[in-house]
Amino acid sequence: MMGKKDKISKTQIEILSLDSLVPQDHLVRKLDQVIDLSFIYDLVKDLYSKTGAESIDPVVLIKLNIIQYTFGIRSMRQTIKEIEVNAAYRWYLGYGLTEKIPHFSTFSKNYQRRFKGTDIFEQIFFRILNEIAKCGLLTEENIYIDGTHIKANANIHNKETIEVEESVKYYQDILEKEINEDRKNHNKKPLKKNEEIKTKEITVSKNDPDCGIFHKGEHKKVFAYLSNTACNDYGIILDFEVTSGNKHDSTVFPILYERIKNKYKSNKYIAIDAGYKTPAIAKQILDNDKIPLLPYKRPMTKKGFYKKYEYVYDEYYDCYICPNNKILKYSTTNRNGYQEYKSNPNDCKNCKYVKNCTESKNNQKVVTRHIWEEYIEKCEDIRHTKGFKEKYGRRKETIERVFADAKELHGMRYTLHRGLERVKNELYLLFGCMNLKKLAKIIWKRYKNSSELHVLFEDLKNISNFRILKRHFRLLINSKMPFVFNLSSLQYVVNF
Incomplete structure (x- = not known):
């Protein structure tokens, strides 16, 4: 017999508690059990006046963000709407069924008046990490680092072009010193220090000058931020560095790596993708007695031409040997740290392989070798060691999964905030919520099993x-x- 639901239950009055409406295995219960957020009171007590009207509980303000980022709600306005009709969210905040939820602008006003310029969000992020460490999930031996772009809240058409000074590389002083030592060993004069200030033109947004333009594919351009992020084997986010979207991963890596190196002393392996495969990064990791896990990087050579590895380097005689067994002798070491090895034009002129070797007008082949090339060669040796594929293969299960979950489930695909500081604070909360969610699920699963x-x-x-x-x-x-x-x-x- 077909059943028919009576509509009288819609207006029926029932006596029950809010706790009874929240399932025992609901995520908000798990979040509430794994961490006590009362430490926030000590963090913000100096930001509130001792007189005047009573403010909204600061823990509630943070919990509003935890609900937003944990459940991937797009905005604070929508979060408040969800809380108003969701008994589980009300239970987590400590608000009754008839109690009025704070206005959606409350957090923004408190951010501008109290939280802006403070490190409270950073402290919350690392406090969650401390709780994870106590549970034995903060493993440090393998650390995976990668970068992803976050679309900025800026109109691509509202832009301007400005001229800015080129930033100096973090290793520039060390590189210049070693360049001059190398030139001295080859009986060359040292290079004079370049006092010229180099500038370049960049495109900036008028809406958000802190973001940078990012080429998304071949034709599409967007304003974005770049987040270089580190995680461990459990997918726990250890730290991150956010910058404008027009910077390359390899230029941001040293900043993040230095923090990782100082915080996680027992770290042994650093797994990074081919975008980080530069002599400077390889040197930085190997000099700290850590093992870089770097993949094979395809040579950027034109089709039909010999690859660089087909020119053999003779370390004893300090020269290169081409595929036709001719010698390329050392010529100079340039300002970028590359040693130049040049062939004899007379040998190349009548060579049958010249069309596959060079397109220069004088038929001279030039092969460059960085003065820190030995570090890249060590990374290649590590790539062929036993167990490399298994360790490096964990990247797609850890850091790449972190980015996928952050964008698909937690709203990191683009940001509604403007300014580097605000975006960084947003990521502290978002990544903190991801860590908290993972901790809650792991502990709950262990109890359930x-x-x-x-x-x-x-x-x-x-x-x-x-x-x-x-x-x-x-x-x-x-x-x-x-x-x-x-x-x-x-x-x-x-x-x-």
Whole structure:
């Protein structure tokens, strides 16, 4: 018999608690159990006046963002609309069913008046990392680094062209010193220091001058930000560096790497893609006794011409040998740190392979070799070692998965905010929420998979019988997994 739902239940009055409306396995319960956000009160206490009307709870302001980024809600306006009709979100904030939710502009006003210029969002991000570390998930041996672009809140047509000074490379002083040493060893005069200030023209947005233009494919151009991000084997985001979108990954990497190196001392392997495969980066990693995992990089040679690896370098005689067994002798070392090896034009003029070798008018072939080329060669040796493919293959399961989830599930594909500081604070919250979500799911899954651990964190504080309490601790210890519980408003974390 076909059933027919009675509509009277729509206006029926029921007596129930908000807690009973939230499923026991809902994500907001997991988030609430894994971290106590009361530490925020200490972080912001100096930002509030001791007199006047009572403000909205600062923890609630942060939780509004946690809901937005965890569940991938597009804007704060839409987040407030979702909270108004969602019992689980109200439960997480501590708001009753009839209690009025703060206006969507509340967080923006508090950001401008209190949070702007502070490091509160950075502290929240690293506080979450500390909780993850206590649970044994902050592994450091393998770190994966990559970059992704975030579309800026800027009209591509509202732009202007300005002339700016070219930035000096971070390793410029070391490079110049080694260039002159190399020239001295080849009986060449040292290069004079270039005092000329180089400039270049760049396109900037009038809406958001901090972003940069990014070529998305062959024809499309957009204004964007670039986020270079590091994660571990669990996909936990360890740190990131955000810059304008017109910078290359290899120029941003050293800034992020220096922070990673200082924070995570036990790190051994650094897995990065071919965009980071430069002599300077290889040197930076190897000089710190770490192992760079770099892939094969296809030579950027015209079709039909000999690849660079077909010219063999003779280290003893310091020369190159071409495919026709002719010698290319050392000529000079230029300002960019490349040694130039040139062939004899008379040998090349009558060579049958000249059309596959060079297009120069004087038939002279020039092969360049960076003075730090040995570091790239060491990376190539590492690439052929046992276990490289397995370790490097984890990139697609870690950092690339992080970017995919961030853009598809957490709203990182483009930003509504303008200015480098605001975008960076947004990423601190977004990546912090991703870490928090991952921590909550991992711990919940471990409890769920245990046969007898049906008593959750908050149940432990209600156990008055010592024997029962002892039995539950024994179950936790035998499970060999981390657990978190609250007891008398203090948080204890034990990792077995």
